[in-house]
Each structure stands twice: as structure tokens, then as C-alpha cells.
Amino acid sequence: MLNFTIRRSVLAIPTLLFISLIIFLLLDLAPSDPTANLPLTIPPDVREKIRESLGLGQPIHIRYLLWCNQFFINEPLNVLEHWLGWNSDGDRIRVLSWQTRSPVVDLIVERLPQTLWVVGLSYIVGTLLALPIGIISAYRQYSWFDQIGTFISMVGFSVPTFFTGVLMIVIFSVWLGWFPSIYDTTHQVTDMASFMHQVKQMVMPVTVLALFNAAQISRFMRASMLDNLNQDYVRTARAKGLREQTVVLVHVLRNSLIPVVTVVALGVPQVFGGAIITEQVFKVNGLGQLLIVSIQGGDLPVVQTLTFIFALLIVLFNLIADVLYGVLDPRIRYD
Amino acid sequence: MKLRTVLLSAVAALALAPVAQAERGSDGHVNIIYWQAPSTMNPYLSGGTKELEAGSLVLEPLARYDQDGNMVPWLAESIPTTENGGVSADLTTITWKLKPGLKWADGSPVTSKDVVFSWKYCTHPEGGCAQSEKYNDVSSVEALDDLTVKVTFGISKPFPYGPFVGAQSPIIQAAQFADCLGAKAPECTEANFNPIGTGPFVVSEFRPNDVISLKANENYRDPAKPAFATATLKGGGDAAAAGRSVLETGEFDYAWNLQLAPDVLANMQAAGKGKVISAFGTLVERIMINLTNPDAALGEERGTKKHPHPFLTDMNVRKALSLAIDRKLLVEIGYGDAGRPSCNVLPAPEIYKSTANDGCLKQDVEAAKKLLDDAGWKAGADGVRAKDGVRLSILYQTSTNAVRQDFQALIKQWWGEIGIETELRNIDASVFFGSDPGSADTFQKFFADVEMYANNFDGTDPESYMSNWSCKQAPSPETQWQGNNMPRYCSEEYDALVAEMAKTGDLKERARLAKAMNDKLMQEYIMIPLVDRGRVSAHSNTLGGVVLNTWDSELWNVADWHRMK
Numbered sequence: 001m002l003n004f005t006i007r008r009s010v011l012a013i014p015t016l017l018f019i020s021l022i023i024f025l026l027l028d029l030a031p032s033d034p035t036a037n038l039p040l041t042i043p044p045d046v047r048e049k050i051r052e053s054l055g056l057g058q059p060i061h062i063r064y065l066l067w068c069n070q071f072f073i074n075e076p077l078n079v080l081e082h083w084l085g086w087n088s089d090g091d092r093i094r095v096l097s098w099q100t101r102s103p104v105v106d107l108i109v110e111r112l113p114q115t116l117w118v119v120g121l122s123y124i125v126g127t128l129l130a131l132p133i134g135i136i137s138a139y140r141q142y143s144w145f146d147q148i149g150t151f152i153s154m155v156g157f158s159v160p161t162f163f164t165g166v167l168m169i170v171i172f173s174v175w176l177g178w179f180p181s182i183y184d185t186t187h188q189v190t191d192m193a194s195f196m197h198q199v200k201q202m203v204m205p206v207t208v209l210a211l212f213n214a215a216q217i218s219r220f221m222r223a224s225m226l227d228n229l230n231q232d233y234v235r236t237a238r239a240k241g242l243r244e245q246t247v248v249l250v251h252v253l254r255n256s257l258i259p260v261v262t263v264v265a266l267g268v269p270q271v272f273g274g275a276i277i278t279e280q281v282f283k284v285n286g287l288g289q290l291l292i293v294s295i296q297g298g299d300l301p302v303v304q305t306l307t308f309i310f311a312l313l314i315v316l317f318n319l320i321a322d323v324l325y326g327v328l329d330p331r332i333r334y335d
Numbered sequence: 336m337k338l339r340t341v342l343l344s345a346v347a348a349l350a351l352a353p354v355a356q357a358e359r360g361s362d363g364h365v366n367i368i369y370w371q372a373p374s375t376m377n378p379y380l381s382g383g384t385k386e387l388e389a390g391s392l393v394l395e396p397l398a399r400y401d402q403d404g405n406m407v408p409w410l411a412e413s414i415p416t417t418e419n420g421g422v423s424a425d426l427t428t429i430t431w432k433l434k435p436g437l438k439w440a441d442g443s444p445v446t447s448k449d450v451v452f453s454w455k456y457c458t459h460p461e462g463g464c465a466q467s468e469k470y471n472d473v474s475s476v477e478a479l480d481d482l483t484v485k486v487t488f489g490i491s492k493p494f495p496y497g498p499f500v501g502a503q504s505p506i507i508q509a510a511q512f513a514d515c516l517g518a519k520a521p522e523c524t525e526a527n528f529n530p531i532g533t534g535p536f537v538v539s540e541f542r543p544n545d546v547i548s549l550k551a552n553e554n555y556r557d558p559a560k561p562a563f564a565t566a567t568l569k570g571g572g573d574a575a576a577a578g579r580s581v582l583e584t585g586e587f588d589y590a591w592n593l594q595l596a597p598d599v600l601a602n603m604q605a606a607g608k609g610k611v612i613s614a615f616g617t618l619v620e621r622i623m624i625n626l627t628n629p630d631a632a633l634g635e636e637r638g639t640k641k642h643p644h645p646f647l648t649d650m651n652v653r654k655a656l657s658l659a660i661d662r663k664l665l666v667e668i669g670y671g672d673a674g675r676p677s678c679n680v681l682p683a684p685e686i687y688k689s690t691a692n693d694g695c696l697k698q699d700v701e702a703a704k705k706l707l708d709d710a711g712w713k714a715g716a717d718g719v720r721a722k723d724g725v726r727l728s729i730l731y732q733t734s735t736n737a738v739r740q741d742f743q744a745l746i747k748q749w750w751g752e753i754g755i756e757t758e759l760r761n762i763d764a765s766v767f768f769g770s771d772p773g774s775a776d777t778f779q780k781f782f783a784d785v786e787m788y789a790n791n792f793d794g795t796d797p798e799s800y801m802s803n804w805s806c807k808q809a810p811s812p813e814t815q816w817q818g819n820n821m822p823r824y825c826s827e828e829y830d831a832l833v834a835e836m837a838k839t840g841d842l843k844e845r846a847r848l849a850k851a852m853n854d855k856l857m858q859e860y861i862m863i864p865l866v867d868r869g870r871v872s873a874h875s876n877t878l879g880g881v882v883l884n885t886w887d888s889e890l891w892n893v894a895d896w897h898r899m900k
Contacts, residue, residue, distance in 0.1 A: 033769025038382035044817035053463020099374040100543035101521035
């Protein structure tokens with residue numbers, strides 16, 4: 001297992017380098033211009049100067065190598081320095097965003113908390129809701145609970161978050177006035193009252209996203225349970241005289257969880273990707289909003305860095321899912 | 336005795352409170368929402384409107400424009416003119432005098448050195464300053480003494496109010512930005528996010544593309560202002576959500592640029608929490624007509640003067656296109672109170688507005704048909720007019736935007752009625768307005784027969800705007816497709832008017848020339864103006880002092896904003 005993990009990690013390095021090259025080329029060859037969103041009153045020669053000052057005058061391979069140098073060498077060194085409290089030259093050039101002219105990594109660090117809180121929490125809530133719903137739905141297939149569960153998950157699947165989000169704002173912010181419609185990212189939790197405010201502003205976005213996540217995962221859980229419930233080993237377990245609770249929750253559940261764990265693990269990178277639409281709707285301004293604003297503004301360094309970090313997380317969680325598979329299922333051995 | 340004094344003064348304070356001037360910071364907190372989030376506080380590093388406006392809370396120019404487009408002295412004592420001797424008789428120098436006693440937010444005095452530095456900062460060749468056009472033709476800026484600055488132009492400048500006027504060219508602190516010149520400019524993140532200014536507020540926390548927290552400037556020149564102790568400028572979301580947060584939920588006090596369908600805004604306003612306000616500037620939505628042939632078969636020479644357009648060079652066709660459009664209906668559908676029909680490409684300020692073309696306000700399909708009939712364009716079997724084998728078939732492009740696509744559909748129908756076939760195309764704004772010379776879809780390359788977008792000019796002087804349609808401004812492969820003359824219009828008479836305006840100082844004479852240029856463009860139907868687009872914003876019922884200004888930053892008078900009791 002250890003061998004396998006190491007082999008996969010080493011293999012991931014060329015994969016990631018290749019991904020970074022593809023991302024860089026794709027974005028660079030796409031027709032986009034960081035000065036396109038500026039007012040038309042700014043004349044073309046000034047725009048040309050702006051583009052030059054952004055480094056766009058250099059040929060593409062130089063820019064790619066510069067980005068690699070900044071991202072793979074300078075940024076980790078900066079983090080190291082920060083952690084260890086060194087203070088060396090400090091003149092290292094970092095990946096700078098074109099829109100804000102500030103280091104991209106700082107932007108990402110600034111956006112992480114709200115994304116993890118809102119999107120991460122909704123993922124946890126969604127998963128915790130989905131598992132029992134999936135189990136009961138499968139065990140009591142075609143019962144009223146299963147029918148309602150199926151209906152709700154179909155709604156969660158098919159109704160887009162920009163609709164549920166705005167619907168919730170209209171009901172709970174405009175009509176009832178219970179929750180704020182705009183998320184305050186500067187809010188600090190210091191006491192009970194501010195904690196309640198934080199809860200209030202998180203209720204709606206978390207609910208909307210949790211519904212969406214729960215819908216997906218509960219369907220996986222249900223399908224996987226159904227596969228296992230009719231297996232011979234379940235009949236054997238019942239014939240041995242085990243209690244029904246033990247049969248379902250120990251024998252069937254454990255086996256059914258294997259594919260579900262993979263699905264849940266592979267979904268984690270999406271949490272870091274933020275929820276572009278939901279973040280826009282509730283003005284959470286996390287990583288998803290950062291990505292979309294950068295795409296619209298033609299801010300290539302931010303888009304490149306963010307997409308690459310997503311790629312990194314996907315590769316990482318694929319590896320984690322594979323390892324977990326081996327841990328959960330004794331039949332699977334990689335060595 | 337002591338207690339009595341305290342009590343007495345308390346009573347006195349109570350009695351005085353309603354009449355006395357509000358104190359600085361006495362009105363608590365104000366919430367402003369910009370649905371496009373500001374990326375930086377330094378307007379020199381970003382030409383975007385959102386950054387200009389956010390920056391204007393902190394940084395101020397020597398003079399700015401009020402809601403009527405008049406210049407008002409801001410950090411300067413007065414507006415220099417030829418009458419008061421501030422502008423030299425040969426129109427090559429302008430001398431500004433700073434108000435005495437001005438202080439930066441950090442307490443240090445504002446001097447003419449800061450003004451000189453602001454010029455140096457923006458005109459540094461490696462800085463990529465987005466506002467460098469404001470400093471065009473400036474040959475030097477000198478500090479005559481601590482409060483006097485002399486700007487010298489290389490040529491005679493009839494309108495010398497480009498540098499240091501308006502939100503685009505504010506004064507920045509020399510001490511703070513001293514190490515940020517040229518290529519170093521973007522690396523000064525701390526200074527770009529937290530500039531030290533003279534404005535009513537100072538930044539306490541800047542989160543790029545998200546939210547700005549501000550507090551009142553302790554050293555602001557008016558001790559009674561601003562009325563708000565703190566302010567938040569939140570960014571992100573969309574125009575509808577911003578409008579909702581002011582007009583329906585009341586969470587925010589001011590929402591910027593609510594470009595929404597008229598009925599949506601009316602519904603929001605009906606909730607009774609706030610008011611929608613609008614004002615008009617110079618922004619005109621127009622259709623540009625391509626006078627050159629965009630046929631792809633011409634290869635490298637498509638869209639250049641070598642190949643005139645097969646039918647749009649016929650003025651009758653261009654005139655018919657304009658006659659067939661019902662501008663009032665377009666306004667009603669697309670903009671409501673935020674728009675009005677326009678027959679001019681130069682709709683404001685008042686002195687420059689021509690009334691010679693107002694006939695276009697009335698749609699006249701019959702006249703359009705007759706015009707085409709008389710010119711020999713005969714309808715074929717499919718209803719599309721043709722002459723000598725040339726069919727009136729138009730490719731009509733614009734940027735992707737709900738209102739623009741509505742306009743396209745309506746106009747396509749009207750043109751269909753007069754026998755002109757239209758194919759519609761929309762292109763993402765970042766590509767359409769981008770100037771990537773490799774892309775064939777930019778508005779400059781204009782590889783279509785007509786295209787629609789909106790444009791305006793900064794400030795109140797139309798000279799550089801009107802010179803957009805001189806021959807040399809036509810985009811072509813030789814100019815890397817740069818230039819503002821999208822129709823590739825070229826007329827000696829027009830160029831002569833442009834040249835004359837460049838050396839005329841008298842305001843009345845300038846107005847006459849500007850009008851003449853506008854009328855020439857309109858009467859030759861080089862472009863078809865559609866809608867004069869206003870700015871729409873909203874403020875809550877409890878926010879007082881808001882004066883919407885389209886000539887400068889919307890937050891230009893934020894120091895006067897206060898809470899209504």
C-alpha cells in the first residue's frame with residue numbers, strides 16, 4: 001500500500017506539470033483581453049501600455065516558465081519563510097493578479113475561510129442527511145418514505161441553485177425579513193450575538209447547497225444499498241439469526257459504503273472550487289466568485305493559479321479515494 | 336456647581352442639537368453596494384469605473400464636475416481661466432493654486448510636490464497608467480511654491496482641464512508612492528489598497544473584489560464632515576440583487592448602476608424602502624455602419640478602405656435603416672426612465688446638443704420604403720431588396736447583453752419590413768471590446784455590416800470624442816486594428832472641423848464646431864444613434880444628501896451624505 005501511494009505520488013508530478021501547461025496554453029490562446037472591460041473612453045495606445053505593463057509583451061514560453069518559477073518556487077519559499085519566521089531577501093516576484101495587482105496566493109488565502117465555511121459545511125450537512133435517507137429509502141424500497149425521498153432528490157438535482165437561492169431570498173429576506181440577503185465577509189464571531197448573526201447569514205446558502213449535495217449522494221447510497229440487500233451473504237446473515245439491525249447497519253451498510261466513499265471523496269475538491277453560482281447569489285465572495293470575476297476580467301494569472309490548484313486537489317483526492325478503497329475493501333490489494 | 340454646569344450644558348446641547356451642524360461621525364454607518372466589486376483603490380492602475388468610484392472616497396482631484404457638468408474647485412482654490420489669469424493667453428500653461436491648510440489623512444500637509452508627483456507617477460513609461468490620456472501633451476508640471484502648480488503643454492490647449500480634474504486623475508501622496516514608480520507600481524500592493532488621501536474617508540480594510548471597510552478621515556478639511564463614522568462598500572453579485580438589498584430589504588443604503596428592466600425596478604421601488612434616481616450624461620447606444628466591405632473572401636484586405644461596402648456606401652440605404660427604427664419603443668422596452676431617444680451622437684452637455692436631427696424620433700417605415708424604391712432597390716421573390724445582383728442582407732453584431740439582444744430582435748423585424756434581411760450575431764463582451772489583434776470578433780475589426788454598442792466621453796469636453804471619426808482614426812491592419820473610427824468614415828471637411836476645434840479656445844465657437852461635426856455624421860447617416868442612456872442608482876429613504884452625478888464619480892459628494900432623522 002505504501003509502495004502504491006509513493007508510486008502514484010511520483011507519477012502525479014509529471015501529470016500536474018502537463019496539466020499546468022495545458023491550462024496555461026488553453027487560457028492564453030483563448031481570445032480574452034484584460035483591458036476589454038475598461039470603459040471605451042480609454043484610448044487604444046493606453047490599453048497597449050497597460051498590457052505591456054502586465055507582461056503580455058513577452059512570448060508565451062517565457063511567460064509559462066516565469067509562472068512556473070513564481071508558482072512552484074517563489075510561492076512555496078514565501079510560505080516557508082512565513083512559517084519559519086525567516087526574513088531573507090523578500091524581493092522574490094510572486095504571481096500577481098492583473099486586476100488587483102496583488103499576489104494571487106494572498107487573494108486565495110483571503111477567500112478560503114468563507115468558502116470552506118459555507119461550501120464545506122453544506123457538503124458535510126448534505127452528506128450527513130444523504131446517508132440515512134439513502135439507507136432507509138433502499139431498505140423500504142417503494143414505501144412512502146422512499147417516494148418522498150426520491151421526489152426531493154429529483155427536485156434537488158433538477159432545480160438549479162440560482163433558482164432556489166433567489167426563491168429563498170425572496171421568501172426569507174424580502175417577505176419575512178429573517179435572514180440577510182447579502183453575506184458579510186468581514187463579520188467576526190466574538191460573542192453569542194455575533195455567532196447568531198453568522199448562523200443567520202449562513203442558513204440560506206448552506207441550505208441551498210446542502211439540498212443539491214444531499215440529492216446526489218442519497219441516490220448513490222440508495223443504489224448501492226439495493227445492490228447489496230439482495231446478495232447471498234445477507235440471506236446467510238439473516239439465516240444465522242443475526243438481528244435485522246446488525247444485518248443492515250453492519251453487513252450491508254459497510255459493503256454499500258465503498259462506492260459512496262469514493263464519490264464523497266472525489267466531491268471534496270469541488271468544495272475548494274467554491275460554488276460559483278451560489279456564491280454570486282448570496283454575495284459570499286469566496287473562491288468561486290474570485291474565479292468568475294477573474295474570468296470576466298481576463299485576469300489570467302488568477303484563473304491559471306486557481307484552475308491549477310483545483311487540478312492538484314482532484315489528483316490528490318483521487319489518490320486518497322484509491323487508498324481508502326483498499327482500506328475499506330479487503331479484497332482490493334494494490335501490491 | 337459642577338453638576339449644574341453639566342446639566343445646563345446637557346440641556347443646551349439638547350436644545351441646540353436640531354439646529355447645529357451635524358458632527359463628524361455622528362450618523363453611524365453607511366452601507367454602499369457596487370455589484371461589480373472594486374479590485375484596487377488606485378484609479379491610475381485600473382481604468383474601470385468601479386475602481387474610480389471606490390478610489391474617489393479617498394483620493395481627490397484639484398477640481399471636479401458637479402451634477403450639471405460644471406467644474407467646481409475641489410482641492411484647488413478656484414478654477415483657473417484666461418479671465419483670471421490662471422490660463423496663459425497662448426493657452427499653453429495653466430496654473431493651479433491649492434487651498435491652504437490641506438492635510439493628508441496621516442496629518443502631513445498637501446503640497447504642490449504631491450501634484451507634480453501624481454503627474455510623474457501616471458506618465459512613467461513603464462507604469463502602464465490607465466489614465467495617462469489625461470496627461471496628453473503635458474510637457475512639464477512644476478511646483479512654483481508650496482501651493483502653486485504650473486502645468487505646461489507642448490501645444491496650445493484650448494481645454495486645459497485634463498490633468499488633475501475629475502475622478503480619473505486624483506492627487507496621490509508623493510511620500511507614500513515614492514518607491515512605486517514605473518514597473519514597481521503593481522508591486523506596491525499595500526499603497527494601492529490603502530492609499531493615503533485627502534477625501535472624507537480612509538480605508539481600514541481592503542479586500543480586493545469583495546469589500547472595503549472605511550472610516551471617517553480625522554484630517555478632512557471640513558471639521559463637520561463626513562456625517563458617517565464608518566462606511567462599507569460591498570461588491571459582488573448582480574444588479575438585481577443590489578437593487579433588492581436597497582429597495583426591498585433595506586440592508587444597504589446606496590446601490591450603484593442598476594441596469595435593470597424598467598418594470599423590475601418599478602416593482603422593487605414599490606416596496607417603499609428606497610428611491611430610484613437617474614441622471615443623464617453622454618452615453619449613447621448607437622449602431623455603427625461599416626463603410627468598408629467585411630467579406631471574408633477579401634482575406635487580409637477585408638474591412639479596409641480599399642474595398643468600399645457593396646451597398647452601405649449608398650446613403651439612401653443608411654437613411655432607410657435609420658428611418659425604420661422606432662426609438663421610443665426601444666427606450667420603453669430596454670431602459671424606461673434610464674433612457675431617452677437620441678438623434679445625436681453628442682447628446683450633452685446642453686451647449687453642444689444639436690436640435691437639427693430631431694426628425695429621427697418618428698419612425699417612418701413608408702418613407703424608408705419609398706427611399707429604397709426610388710434608389711432602385713427592388714424587392715425580389717423572397718421579399719429582400721436587391722439591385723444589380725447585390726442583395727440588402729446585413730450581418731448585425733453586438734455584445735452579449737439581454738437588452739442588446741432585445742434591440743437586435745426588434746430592429747431585425749423593422750428592417751425586414753422595409754425589405755432588408757438581417758442576420759444577428761452576439762459576441763461575449765470581453766472578446767467584443769477586447770483588442771486582441773488575433774481575434775476576428777472585436778468591435779474594432781468590425782467584420783460585420785453594422786454593429787451596436789454604447790460609448791461616451793470623460794468630463795464635459797467633446798474635442799477628443801469628436802475627433803474619433805477623423806480619417807486617421809480608422810482601424811486597419813497598418814494600425815494593428817486600433818482606432819475609434821469604426822465606420823472607417825473619411826471626409827476632408829470633417830477633418831478640417833476637427834483641426835479647427837483643436838486650435839479654438841472660445842467656448843461658443845467650440846460648441847458650434849462640435850455641433851457641426853455631430854450634424855455632419857448624423858445627416859450622412861454614418862452612425863445611427865438610438866438611445867441616450869442615463870445612469871440609474873438607488874438610495875434608501877433614510878439616506879440624505881445624494882446627488883447623482885454622471886460627469887464624475889457617483890460618490891463625489893459622499894462627504895455630504897447623512898442619515899435623515
